[in-house]
Amino acid sequence: MTPELFVQYIFAGLTYGIIYAIVAIGFNIIYNTTGIINFAQGEFVMLGGMLAVSLSKLFPLPLAIVLAVLITMAVGALIEMVFIRWLDRPSVLRMIIITIGISILSREAALHIWGESVRSLPYFVGNEVSAVAILGARVSPQVLWVMGVCTVMVVALSLFFRHTLTGQKMQACSANRRAATLCGINARNMVTLSFMLSAGIGALAGCVMSPITYTSYDVGPDLAIKGFTVAIMGGLGNSMAAVAAGLLLGLIEAFSISVLPLAFKDAIAIGILLLILFVRPHGLFGKKEAAGLKEF
């Protein structure tokens, strides 16, 4: 393998990987505050992309993206308030069924609003054929946008959780919800906030990736499956581990193509998921003891 080809595979892998990681972080944020997997996470990515495409016809691109993210966050909050908030001590199973229902509902709604066509935002810089040369490989500028925006998001999120009061309150809820409530933290508001946050990052990822991958009403489930794989791989609830696992999976997929036919790409991803579930059910970076305390 030539060095150029090697770099080309690395970039392809990192592009998939970082998108998987963002979806996985969305899963983790909600999992940490509620203990459930929100299977509608992929739909947030879809909504962000679709809204931005529609709004970009009315507003300049940056404003359209900001609005799309804000609207998706509002939708996330609304979903939580309508479907989750009023439930008193819901079972994990019930919550999962609810989120699957929300996922189907938002997909159908998107189908009625936008129709069945694929759409995409214009490339932020350049067009469909432009490329930047990096170490002999040619990479679309949009790939750099995806990596840049996603990296900023990851850093900003980790700063938010560590250094702001609200972030710490959310962490407190995830550590021990009852104790947090006793300290005067409104746990229900934190849950709403977590839905808004994960809707927001999903939507932003949906916007930056749409020129590369296109977006349509039904992109959600595929993303959710990959994001879920990554979240499990890293260890549920651990966002930094999700980033590592996401990049790892992306790179494995990209390099698998170099030796095996393309058709095996997804089989490899699922194979790895199964292997991890057998060998390290608490994830590559998770602690066995911590996993033992969780309900799910």
Place this chain on the structure above:
Amino acid sequence: MKKVLNTVMATMVAGAFLLPTAALAETIKVGAILAVTGGASFLGAPEARTLEMLAEEINAKGGVKGNKIELIIKDSGGSPEKAISFAKQLIEEDKVFAIIGPSTTGETMKIKQIAEDGKTILLSCAAAEVIVNPVAKYVFKTPQKDSDAVKWIFEAMKEKKISKIAVLTGNDGFGSAGKAQLEAAAPEAGMQILASEVYDKGATDLSAVVAKLMANKEIQAVVNWSIVPAQGILAKNMRQAGWDVPLFQSHGFGNIKYVDASGAAAEGIIFPAGRLLAPELLAANNPQKAPLMKYKADYEAKFKEPVSTFGGHAYDAFKILCMAIESAGTDREKARTAIENIKGFAGTGGVFNFSATDHNGLAHDAFAMWTVKGGKFVPYGK
């Protein structure tokens, strides 16, 4: 008040008794199984719209031989499993006269036998030759054959002095049928397939596989065979990587939306398709010119989107069915035989000449080669 009501009731009852004798004609139920949503929606959606438009038009004129057409459109989402259950439902419960569709080859192959067993005419809008070869008594198809598409592509390649190619196909029925046709026809045409890759029909990025193929400097051209948005993604990934070998697509590329979605990267793509993409360029005495111009104008005025070859396949299917009913009446067996006797019907896919052994009716010249220039389909010049 009661009296008035009684009179009304009496008239209604009388009316109800009178109706069947007054109108001898019946309503003909026509089923349609189309991929209106999902990955193949660029096929199914224009097909469904076309059928609605045509049914409305013909019913406004009083129907076929006085029989109104009742369309029952089922959205399969491109899934063979759904197509199977819809086919059973349409045949057993709705007892439809005929079924138009499905949109994709995979679905059609799964319901072929169901239509045969149910003795129901099936007019498929899917392209692969395996649908009508070997011939099944009740199964017809309107798109041009994939084996002809392969011939056109290889001829265009020979002119460009291309002999070493890479083949990429989607993992659906259309893709795998196309792959088989390409591999079968390659030796005779003097083509050497150096690499062959299959991608998921939901693929969103093909840059890694492009990198792999690009490393093989001997490849002179790429043929892609699918009906999903990945057609555009492949074009983008190839051009971004700076790989400028010619890209050939199948006749599954005949919807301008694929071009819109891949923007500048679609420039120069070469593919075979019917003449519907630019009927205005046809000679005035060409039998296809008038019907194609009318369909294009009607469709574009009604749905505010450019016409595609896929909607055309449904147009042909519907017209063929109407012609059969026109000449043979509402007897299913007679109508089936009538389709086999249709000769010289100028549709969107070409001029159809059916027979007992040819349930497609289209010849090699039904195709023309097209290319993309300035974001539009234009005839591919020599």
